[in-house]
Amino acid sequence: MIKGMLDSGALPALERMVQFTAARHxxxxxxxxxxxxxxxxxxxxxxxxxxxxxxxxxDRRRESVNPMNGPLxxxxxSQIDFRPDGITARAGHVTDTILRHDENNxxxxxxxxxxxxxxxxxxxxxxxxxxxxxxxxxxIRERT
Amino acid sequence: MFGALDISTSALVAQRxxxxxxxxxMANRFTTMDAQGNYAPFRRRIAMFQTGDPSxxxxxxxxxxxxxxxxxxxxxxxxxxHKFADSQGYVNYPNIDPAMEMVNGLEATRAYEANIxxxxxxxxxxxxxxxxxx
Numbered sequence: 001m002i003k004g005m006l007d008s009g010a011l012p013a014l015e016r017m018v019q020f021t022a023a024r025h026x027x028x029x030x031x032x033x034x035x036x037x038x039x040x041x042x043x044x045x046x047x048x049x050x051x052x053x054x055x056x057x058x059d060r061r062r063e064s065v066n067p068m069n070g071p072l073x074x075x076x077x078s079q080i081d082f083r084p085d086g087i088t089a090r091a092g093h094v095t096d097t098i099l100r101h102d103e104n105n106x107x108x109x110x111x112x113x114x115x116x117x118x119x120x121x122x123x124x125x126x127x128x129x130x131x132x133x134x135x136x137x138x139x140i141r142e143r144t
Numbered sequence: 145m146f147g148a149l150d151i152s153t154s155a156l157v158a159q160r161x162x163x164x165x166x167x168x169x170m171a172n173r174f175t176t177m178d179a180q181g182n183y184a185p186f187r188r189r190i191a192m193f194q195t196g197d198p199s200x201x202x203x204x205x206x207x208x209x210x211x212x213x214x215x216x217x218x219x220x221x222x223x224x225x226h227k228f229a230d231s232q233g234y235v236n237y238p239n240i241d242p243a244m245e246m247v248n249g250l251e252a253t254r255a256y257e258a259n260i261x262x263x264x265x266x267x268x269x270x271x272x273x274x275x276x277x278x
Contacts, residue, residue: 018273022145025269029148030204032262033155035255036162037193037206108258119265123272130276 004069005136012072013054014129016087020050020080021122023089028115031106038102043091044114049077145273147202148266154197154205155259159252161208162191166249173240176228183228186238188214214239 024045034040057072064070074082081088097107169188178184189211197205216239224233 022269025145025266026148026151026204029151029262029266032258033151033158033204033206034193034195035155035258036159036251037195040195112258112261115262115265119269122269126272126276133276 007071008069009132010128011132012070013058014125014132016054016072016074016082017125018122018129019087020045020047020089021118021125023080023087024118025115025122027089027091028111028118031111032108032115035104035106035108038104040104040106042094042097042104042106042111044094045079045089045091050080053077053080053082145266145270147204149263150197150200150202151205152259152263152266154199154207156256156263158191158193158206158208159256159259161211162193163249163252163256165189165191165211166245166252169240169245170242170249173238173242175238176235185218185236186240188216188238188240190214 024047027043027045031042031044053074053076054072057074061067061070061072076082079090079092094105094107097105097110099105172186175186176183190213191211192209193206194209195206196203197207199207218236218239220234221237222233223229223235226235229235
């Protein structure tokens with residue numbers, strides 16, 4: 001990434017958000033694939049802990065010398081390791097659903113809801129990234 | 145993101161295999177002879193699922209590990225004049241319950257549709273990601 005130009009504004013936060021929603025999508029899809037697999041326990045990535053890490057990093061950048069620009073430095077949570085070029089996610093077990101008779105604890109309706117929310121968040125973040133890039137483009141072209 | 149397509153497709157393949165097993169069971173409900181004409185009642189087949197997808201080497205997804213035969217007892221029907229009746233006049237018929245097979249078929253269909261929905265979500269995410277460039 002070209003430092004300074006592509007680290008500005010909201011782009012680092014949006015990039016981390018897209019990495020998180022892509023990783024969570026894989027986990028949720030794997031749950032749906034194993035819906036009739038007995039003894040399978042459902043996994044999920046917790047969005048609340050990711051949001052806490054992201055907002056803490058944004059606050060830290062606001063306190064620094066350059067509040068609106070520069071990379072975001074996220075602290076690793078128990079489920080996610082933040083690397084410069086991506087994230088490594090370790091999904092945790094879902095513990096608040098009922099265990100069915102085949103010892104599979106997938107709640108299909110809630111998983112579909114989470115899939116829908118995750119897809120919407122992903123697509124919205126992509127739209128915001130597009131608008132950030134179009135701002136950069138109009139600045140480069142020096143006309144709107 | 146394309147890995148998510150592999151996961152859902154592996155589930156579609158596994159559910160369709162399960163549906164084929166259900167169809168074979170339903171078709172052979174009264175089969176008492178094997179292909180050579182010997183007395184060998186058809187045993188109910190069960191598809192065993194396992195996490196993981198050997199075709200891509202990934203640990204995510206699902207596949208049918210093996211198709212086993214149900215070891216439970218055959219259904220005994222009292223037909224004393226039947227060619228294959230035993231000394232008490234009972235004939236062994238396949239241990240297949242049509243109600244159970246229908247419910248398994250319904251569940252396989254529901255799981256198939258759920259995975260199709262997941263594929264549609266993946267496709268919309270891939271398409272919107274590609275629109276960053278265009």
